[in-house]
Amino acid sequence: MVKRGRVLAAALSVVSGLAMAGPAPAGAAPAGAAPTTGPVAYTVLLAEDGRHDAALAAIRAAQGTVLRENRALGLVVAESSAADFAERVVVPGVLGAARSRALSRSGGSVGRDLGVGATVADVTGYSPAGPSRAGAVTAAVGMDPLDAKLWGLRMVRADKARERQPGDHRVRVGVIDSGIDATHRDLATNVDLAASRNFVADIPNDVNGVVIDGPCEFAGCVDPPGHDDYGHGTHVAGTIAAAANGSGTSGVAPGVTLVDIRATQDSGWTFLQPFLDALTYGADIGLNVINLPFYIDPWLYNCPDNPADTPAQQLEQRITIEAVNRALDYAHRKGVTLISPIGFAHDDLGHPNPDTLSPTFPANSAYTRQIDGASCAAMPIEGRHVIGVSGLGPSEGKADYSNYGLPEVELGGPGGFRKDGLGTPSFDARENQILSTYSRAAATGKGWLTPEGDITPLGDAQGMLKDCTQDGTCSFFRWAESTSRAAPHVSGAAALVISQYGIKNRGGGRISMNPASVRHVLLTSARRHPCPTPRLVSYAGIGRPPAYDAYCEGTEWHNGFYGYGIVDAYAAVTRRHP
Missing domain, CATH: 3.40.50.200 (Peptidase S8/S53 domain)
Known part of the structure; x- marks a missing residue:
């Protein structure tokens, strides 16, 4: 395996629109996602193309709430109760959204966002x-x-x-x-x-x-x-x-x-x-x-x-x-x-x-x-x-x-x-x-x-x-x-x-x-x-x-x-x- 010297943004852009579509491959285990019984937190990765405001608007349009941003890395922590949030948020300027297991409130997590770190x-x-x-x-x-x-x-x-x-x-x-x-x-x-x-x-x-x-x-x-x-x-x-x-x-x-x-x-x-x-x-x-x-x-x-x-x-x-x-x-x-x-x-x-x-x-x-x-x-x-x-x-x-x-x-x-x-x-x-x-x-x-x-x-x-x-x-x-x-x-x-x-x-x-x-x-x-x-x-x-x-x-x-x-x-x- 080689050190990852390349950026996967292009690959992300190509597949993100299909990311949530289609049946699970044969033999695959369930994704492990919790039932959406309450707000679920996501790590939303933005494209590095300057369409920041449009990306935030897309998150809100997908019934998501922006909790905070990490501008240094070009990502947003958002939460949503919409079961199809990850599908809907994929627009130009957004590479994709992944469930944040450490922050999601369902399934026993306390649901606290410690992005600034507890002292x-x-x-x-x-x-x-x-x-x-x-x-x-x-x-x-x-x-x-x-x-x-x-x-x-x-x-x-x-x-x-x-x-x-x-x-x-x-x-x-x-x-x-x-x-x-x-x-x-x-x-x-x-x-x-x-x-x-x-x-x-x-x-x-x-x-x-x-x-x-x-x-x-x-x-x-x-x-x-x-x-x-x-x-x-x-x-x-x-x-x-x-x-x-x-x-x-x-x-x-x-x-x-x-x-x-x-x-x-x-x-x-x-x-x-x-x-x-x-x-x-x-x-x-x-x-x-x-x-x-x-x-x-x-x-x-x-x-x-x-x-x-x-x-x-x-x-x-x-x-x-x-x-x-x-x-x-x-x-x-x-x-x-x-x-x-x-x-x-x-x-x-x-x-x-x-x-x-x-x-x-x-x-x-x-x-x-x-x-x-x-x-x-x-x-x-x-x-x-x-x-x-x-x-x-x-x-x-x-x-x-x-x-x-x-x-x-x-x-x-x-x-x-x-x-x-x-x-x-x-x-x-x-x-x-x-x-x-x-x-x-x-x-x-x-x-x-x-x-x-x-x-x-x-x-x-x-x-x-x-x-x-x-x-x-x-x-x-x-x-x-x-x-x-x-x-x-x-x-x-x-x-x-x-x-x-x-x-x-x-x-x-x-x-x-x-x-x-x-x-x-x-x-x-x-x-x-x-x-x-x-x-x-x-x-x-x-x-x-x-x-x-x-x-x-x-x-x-x-x-x-x-x-x-x-x-x-x-x-x-x-x-x-x-």
Whole structure:
């Protein structure tokens, strides 16, 4: 599969008029649309031809109400009770409309539009326990007690890099994920709560009554920034920039600032509109780096014209590709370096296997689709300007779960691989995974911790670790593995590069660096790693079926397992670059 360098506007224009017409293809699953029992929210993508006012008029004529606009991306969030709104809104100037699962009121969603992002002050009755970072400077020099367990830090030589460059607090890294637990001892001083935003509202149940996020924890079903009920975002954040404070763990870039720009539900789903809103916001406030999710629900691969999909589903996927690429372009122009995990489906993105997971929402709506690698795209990883990261184990071999392929993989990073080291004492050890910070709220909600903070047997099986200081203050960590654990190592390295080489503005409050220059430094300083011998890797020895077999294409300088090499934070901040 190729990086999407082309705009799909023309294709959208051709098909949008037919998008809602015609029967579902044979064997296709239902589109998953809820009965129109009340207002339904839509992401309406406008053409880039200047017919803005006519497009808004068409939305109103189709019995739609404009909730807000995102002029940076050329889209409108609208709602309508008309069952045929998506058909009627297709006119010159409008490329199409796709149901916004995160905003639609039917089927249990709370129906709140958080396009501007919820702040801490917006959540009634919530007061953060941890301090907000307001220009504080972390003295990040030494290593923390649990860092001895972080083989990933050593693989990317972040331990040596901090002797030269621990990270500048003026460099800000956004995390588009499930949130960041800003009360965690290793994160509290590094998270800028004032700049953080939440772009999602909890969805208690889906259209079929299946529990999604469950009962709402806060008034209005909106969690505050600095809160994480899923745990994934907190784990990512700790690898990037947990503080070097003499306790727990530290991150690759312990001196930089983290910004929580949440776009993921408590249950782990990431839908299109919150993702677009979070990425636009991150670009507008001048973030230097944004760590992205691998894909956007409900499509693992977005296919413009897959015959297994209905016309409505095809249009939705076209809109996703075009809208995400617009958002990536916008962030890139604003100076944001974009990092994404390559994915965890043990798939060659250049020659993908059939997709049996999509659509991922609502529950039980997936069906099998053949995937054309030339036209289908996993977004945002295959979008423009995104640095894709594969997942490696301690032996530097590709982890069994990690996707791979050219040209999507640009760097390899430590993602964890529990079953690495077959035939050695380290085989199947949890220490082969990645240890990082974890949200207490998430662990308690999943039954991994008791309300008093003790690890349960289930929590122990899930890799939970508890670390307490002499004063009795305890924080929580977890062993885990995925390419989502590899990408933060690269995001942290990117933050170090900007800290080292970035341009300081006259007022001294910001540092900036062209994303193309950041990419150049990361790729040229990476430690080259050739394909294994033999190139076809089998994971049968650890019980994996032939579907996990992976063939490494390319050369020592650029291949489908390692891209341009394993990210090297120390080389990145110490070498001269042309």
